[in-house]
Amino acid sequence: MLSKSQINLFKSLQHKKFRTEHGLFLVEGRKSINEFINSAYQVDTVYQTYTTDPKLLNLSHKINSQQISLNDLEKISGLKTPQDAVALVKIPVWPALSTDILKKSFSILLDAVQDPGNLGTIIRTADWFGIGNIICSEDTVDVYNPKVVQATMGSLARVKVHYVNIEAFLRNNTLPVYGALLNGQSIYNTNFGTEGLIVMGNEGNGVRPAVEKLITKAITIPRAGQAESLNVGIATAIFCSEIKRNTFK
Amino acid sequence: MLSKSQINLFKSLQHKKFRTEHGLFLVEGRKSINEFINSAYQVDTVYQTYTTDPKLLNLSHKINSQQISLNDLEKISGLKTPQDAVALVKIPVWPALSTDILKKSFSILLDAVQDPGNLGTIIRTADWFGIGNIICSEDTVDVYNPKVVQATMGSLARVKVHYVNIEAFLRNNTLPVYGALLNGQSIYNTNFGTEGLIVMGNEGNGVRPAVEKLITKAITIPRAGQAESLNVGIATAIFCSEIKRNTFK
Numbered sequence: 001m002l003s004k005s006q007i008n009l010f011k012s013l014q015h016k017k018f019r020t021e022h023g024l025f026l027v028e029g030r031k032s033i034n035e036f037i038n039s040a041y042q043v044d045t046v047y048q049t050y051t052t053d054p055k056l057l058n059l060s061h062k063i064n065s066q067q068i069s070l071n072d073l074e075k076i077s078g079l080k081t082p083q084d085a086v087a088l089v090k091i092p093v094w095p096a097l098s099t100d101i102l103k104k105s106f107s108i109l110l111d112a113v114q115d116p117g118n119l120g121t122i123i124r125t126a127d128w129f130g131i132g133n134i135i136c137s138e139d140t141v142d143v144y145n146p147k148v149v150q151a152t153m154g155s156l157a158r159v160k161v162h163y164v165n166i167e168a169f170l171r172n173n174t175l176p177v178y179g180a181l182l183n184g185q186s187i188y189n190t191n192f193g194t195e196g197l198i199v200m201g202n203e204g205n206g207v208r209p210a211v212e213k214l215i216t217k218a219i220t221i222p223r224a225g226q227a228e229s230l231n232v233g234i235a236t237a238i239f240c241s242e243i244k245r246n247t248f249k
Numbered sequence: 250m251l252s253k254s255q256i257n258l259f260k261s262l263q264h265k266k267f268r269t270e271h272g273l274f275l276v277e278g279r280k281s282i283n284e285f286i287n288s289a290y291q292v293d294t295v296y297q298t299y300t301t302d303p304k305l306l307n308l309s310h311k312i313n314s315q316q317i318s319l320n321d322l323e324k325i326s327g328l329k330t331p332q333d334a335v336a337l338v339k340i341p342v343w344p345a346l347s348t349d350i351l352k353k354s355f356s357i358l359l360d361a362v363q364d365p366g367n368l369g370t371i372i373r374t375a376d377w378f379g380i381g382n383i384i385c386s387e388d389t390v391d392v393y394n395p396k397v398v399q400a401t402m403g404s405l406a407r408v409k410v411h412y413v414n415i416e417a418f419l420r421n422n423t424l425p426v427y428g429a430l431l432n433g434q435s436i437y438n439t440n441f442g443t444e445g446l447i448v449m450g451n452e453g454n455g456v457r458p459a460v461e462k463l464i465t466k467a468i469t470i471p472r473a474g475q476a477e478s479l480n481v482g483i484a485t486a487i488f489c490s491e492i493k494r495n496t497f498k
Contacts, residue, residue, distance in 0.1 A: 127474045127475055127476035128470075128478075130473030132474075153478070186497055186498075188494045188497045222493075223378075224377070224493055225381075227376035230377050233483065234373075234374050234482065234486040238490045244471075248437045248473075
């Protein structure tokens with residue numbers, strides 16, 4: 001049985017302040033936990049219900065494991081319908097971001113994206129298209145927010161997410177900076193080449209003017225119908241698809 | 250002030266059973282309500298807070314309007330952060346779906362999509378790309394679910410969503426049937442022509458075998474990375490973009 005203080009730890013990790021304090025975040029579900037075990041992340045402890053077959057989780061001796069009741073799982077899970085396991089995973093400290101590691105590849109740059117589901121879906125989509133780095137403005141939603149982690153479906157274990165002052169970062173950058181803007185050139189007539197950054201803006205306000213100034217190529221997804229805008233996750237996916245489509249032909 | 254029975258009506262409309270019984274659904278926020286007012290839908294009553302400038306809503310004499318307190322708005326809204334207005338809109342009865350109205354265009358066919366956010370985003374994306382009809386299996390999430398309506402950002406006012414027995418529908422159909430499947434031909438090497446149906450499957454299970462048999466062209470979005478799958482809203486958007494990209498060049 002879990003102690004009250006253990007349960008309180010899990011509850012506190014729903015909030016960024018306590019995730020930072022403890023250096024931990026939650027991953028739910030055996031499938032996602034497995035992805036973190038087989039990654040550069042350090043899984044601290046896995047809590048699984050008695051009904052989970054322990055063999056299904058590739059637990060090495062380095063990872064603590066505790067069997068808990070379904071009742072306890074419900075107490076520590078942030079989900080309406082808890083899955084079979086919850087893990088405490090250490091928040092990693094990635095090497096400082098340099099543009100050198102971004103050369104000969106594409107990276108996504110998010111300016112104040114707020115919705116956890118959007119960030120999670122963007123990470124999952126990036127992973128599908130082999131994009132390894134996402135660079136977020138400091139006011140983008142926290143990637144270790146449980147809703148973000150959940151929406152990545154395990155892809156967070158593979159895609160590195162960096163938080164930086166994006167204006168300072170872009171000023172010191174030599175890669176082409178493509179930005180999703182209105183009245184830019186059609187994405188379908190754009191040759192993206194082999195490297196660059198793709199700037200996507202906030203759900204309601206788009207890219208901030210100060211960031212927009214640092215974009216070298218304004219790109220637009222043409223509209224055939226009447227919707228006022230596209231969801232930022234959808235727009236990002238269309239950029240990823242267009243960037244990669246020639247490599248698949 | 251709203252009566253208890255009025256408040257109960259709003260609460261009941263969070264559930265499909267009562268939406269069907271009353272023939273009504275909820276639309277929240279002035280911006281979305283305006284889209285429904287300027288559409289084929291019949292807006293029954295608009296409830297707006299005192300702080301809303303009534304001139305901002307294009308209310309004709311045909312539409313009932315009631316000013317309510319912020320306190321009442323909070324009671325009838327299904328949102329955590331209520332907007333400025335809530336409207337009761339009549340559930341329309343569209344003419345029976347015939348493949349004739351789908352000719353010389355593309356339509357999206359959803360096989361048991363369950364997540365309200367996904368259906369809403371698909372409707373919004375369809376609206377952006379000028380796709381006017383979405384055909385859903387009878388077990389797809391209800392389009393008048395408030396979370397779906399919200400996620401469409403007003404696009405539901407323009408995109409017709411039909412519920413049919415999709416196996417029976419596909420058996421009587423003469424349009425090309427493209428399906429998002431694994432191991433199909435690359436979407437980037439596919440010439441979609443000028444008309445067709447695009448079948449997208451359930452979030453966890455994909456397209457059902459019985460429906461898959463009725464697909465004439467299996468299409469795959471190639472993967473460069475390691476994510477196991479793409480979100481169905483994301484995959485649908487990439488199909489929409491590929492179908493329309495030549496018309497934009």
